[in-house]
Amino acid sequence: MATEAQALQLVGLLENExxxxxxxxxxxNDYxxxxxxxxxxxxxFAKFHGxxxxxxxxxxxxxxxxxxxxRLTVTGFVADGETSADxxxxxxxxxxxxxxDSQLGFLGAVTxxxxxxxxxxxxxxPDMPVVTFEDASQCVIAYEPGSRRLRRAALKRWQDGNMDFATLYLKDEVWKFSRPLAQQDKSPQMADVDEELKRWTPREMRDEPNPQPNPMGVVPMVELPNKPMLVEDPIxxxxxxVAMQDAINLVWAQLFTASDAASxxxxxxxxxxxPMIPKLNSAGEIIGKQVVDLDKFQVDRVAWITGKDARIAEWSAANLTMYTGIIEVAVGHLAAQTRTPQHYLIGKMANLGxxxxxxxETGLVKRCDEKTLWYGQGLREMARLIALAKGEDAKAQALRSGRVLWAETESRSHAQLADALLKLKQLGFPFEWLALRYGLTPTEVAAVLTMRERELEADPVTELTRNLTGGGAPAPATGGEGPVEDADEEPEPEA
Known part of the structure; x- marks a missing residue:
C-alpha cells in the first residue's frame, strides 16, 4: 500500500515523462x-510568400x-489449449x-x-468489463527495472472543462487526483496562487473510496508499441x-509562385x-502631369509606348515540369522509405496484372505483419486482463500464451482467394480453418457451420457428394451407367 505522498511523487514523475x-x-498528429x-x-521567400x-x-x-x-482487423482471441475462438x-x-475503436488505437500508435x-x-x-483504447498523449506506463513487460504503475492524465484529472494505477490500488487548470495569462500577483494550483489533491469520490483496491492484482493498462526498440522509445x-513532406510543400509553393508570375x-x-497624362484643375487647366496606372493597361490590354528608341523584349516562360519532376522523385522516396506501394501515392496504374x-504491396504486407506481432502481444495481455476483471483466473492464465486472430493483411481478389482455399481443402484442411482464412470472424464461422448442418439435414446426399468431390458444385449423376469414381481418389488437377 502506497501512502498519499508516495502516490503524488509517482504521479509527478510519470507526468514529467x-x-x-x-x-x-x-x-x-498535426502533420x-x-x-x-x-x-x-x-x-x-518566407517573407513575401509565407x-x-x-x-x-x-x-x-x-x-x-x-x-x-x-489492413489491421482483429477477428478473435484463442486461449492456449483451445481450438476455437473465445x-x-x-x-x-x-x-x-x-x-x-481499435482502428483509432492503431492509428494513434502509427502516428x-x-x-x-x-x-x-x-x-x-461484473460480466462485462470496460475496455478502452487510450491515446499516447494522455497515458504512460512505468515498468519494473530491466523489464519491458512487467508493469509497475500507469498514469492517465486528461483535461475536462477547467480541471486537470489524473488516475494512478498500481498493482493493488488506484489513486484519483484533480487540480484546477492553470490560467494561461496570469499577473505577478497570481504567481503564488498558481503554484498552489499546480499541486494535485485527492479527488472527492461519493460512491467509491480513494484510493480504491485493485482486485485484478496487476496494473490494468497495456502498451501497444509501434516499431519498438530494445533500449529506446518506439518509433x-x-x-x-515529416522532413520530406516539408520539402514537397516548399516545391509546390515555388511551383505555384512560378506559375503565377512566370508561366x-x-x-x-x-x-x-x-507614360504621363496631364493633370487638370477644376477649370480644366493643365497644372501638371501624373503617371499613368500601368495596371489599367493590363486590364485594357492596350500599351502606350513613347520614345523613338522604344523596343519590346521577351522573357521565355518558366519550365514548370522541373518542379513536378522533383515532387515525383520525393514521393518515390517516401514510398521506398515507408514501404508504401507507389500506386497508393503516385496514382499511376498502366496495365498492371x-x-x-x-x-x-509486399513491403506493406510485411509492415502490417510486423504490427500484428507487436500489437498482438499487447492485445493478448488485454485479453488476460479482461479475464482477471471477470474473476476467471484459469482462463487468464491460458490467455497468457494464447493468440490473437487477425484478418488477412494481403489484398487478393476473390477468385485468387477462392482458388487458394480450394487447393488447401484438397490437401485436407478443415472447413472451419478455411473460413477463418477467408476472413470471417469466429462468430460468423459458427453461423456458417450451423447453416451447413441445416443444408445437410435437408439434402444429405447432395451435400455429402459435394464434400467428397471437394468442390462447390455437386458431382454429375451417373444414372447407374459407367464406373463410379472412388471418393478417396485424388481429384484431377484443373487445366
Missing amino acids: LIRRRGPIDRH YRGKHPLKFASQE ARYRDFSDNWVQVVADSPVE DDLWKVWQVNGLDA GARCFVLVWGDPSD SDVAGV FPQRVIMGAER EGALLAA
Whole structure:
C-alpha cells in the first residue's frame, strides 16, 4: 500500500515523462491532419510568400499512416489449449465498440509511436468489463527495472472543462487526483496562487473510496508499441516522413509562385519613357502631369509606348515540369522509405496484372505483419486482463500464451482467394480453418457451420457428394451407367 505522498511523487514523475513525450506526439498528429508549417524556405521567400501558403499542404503523411491501419482487423482471441475462438471475449470486444475503436488505437500508435488499452471492471455488470483504447498523449506506463513487460504503475492524465484529472494505477490500488487548470495569462500577483494550483489533491469520490483496491492484482493498462526498440522509445511511422513532406510543400509553393508570375512569356518595354497624362484643375487647366496606372493597361490590354528608341523584349516562360519532376522523385522516396506501394501515392496504374500488384504491396504486407506481432502481444495481455476483471483466473492464465486472430493483411481478389482455399481443402484442411482464412470472424464461422448442418439435414446426399468431390458444385449423376469414381481418389488437377 502506497501512502498519499508516495502516490503524488509517482504521479509527478510519470507526468514529467508524459510532458517529455507530448511534443513529438502533437507534432505528428498535426502533420497527419495536414497542419504543415512552411519549412526550408529562404528568408526572402518566407517573407513575401509565407502567409500565402500558411494553410497549404500536400498531405502524404495521412496516406502513409492510413495504409497499414486499413489492413489491421482483429477477428478473435484463442486461449492456449483451445481450438476455437473465445465467444465471451469477443462479446466484450463488441459491446465495448472495439471493432471501431481499435482502428483509432492503431492509428494513434502509427502516428504517436504507441497507444494504450485500459481494462477495468464494471460494478453494475461484473460480466462485462470496460475496455478502452487510450491515446499516447494522455497515458504512460512505468515498468519494473530491466523489464519491458512487467508493469509497475500507469498514469492517465486528461483535461475536462477547467480541471486537470489524473488516475494512478498500481498493482493493488488506484489513486484519483484533480487540480484546477492553470490560467494561461496570469499577473505577478497570481504567481503564488498558481503554484498552489499546480499541486494535485485527492479527488472527492461519493460512491467509491480513494484510493480504491485493485482486485485484478496487476496494473490494468497495456502498451501497444509501434516499431519498438530494445533500449529506446518506439518509433512513429510518420517520424521519417515529416522532413520530406516539408520539402514537397516548399516545391509546390515555388511551383505555384512560378506559375503565377512566370508561366507565360513575359514582355518588357525598353528605351521608353514612363507614360504621363496631364493633370487638370477644376477649370480644366493643365497644372501638371501624373503617371499613368500601368495596371489599367493590363486590364485594357492596350500599351502606350513613347520614345523613338522604344523596343519590346521577351522573357521565355518558366519550365514548370522541373518542379513536378522533383515532387515525383520525393514521393518515390517516401514510398521506398515507408514501404508504401507507389500506386497508393503516385496514382499511376498502366496495365498492371494481379501478380505485379501483389509484388508491389509486399513491403506493406510485411509492415502490417510486423504490427500484428507487436500489437498482438499487447492485445493478448488485454485479453488476460479482461479475464482477471471477470474473476476467471484459469482462463487468464491460458490467455497468457494464447493468440490473437487477425484478418488477412494481403489484398487478393476473390477468385485468387477462392482458388487458394480450394487447393488447401484438397490437401485436407478443415472447413472451419478455411473460413477463418477467408476472413470471417469466429462468430460468423459458427453461423456458417450451423447453416451447413441445416443444408445437410435437408439434402444429405447432395451435400455429402459435394464434400467428397471437394468442390462447390455437386458431382454429375451417373444414372447407374459407367464406373463410379472412388471418393478417396485424388481429384484431377484443373487445366
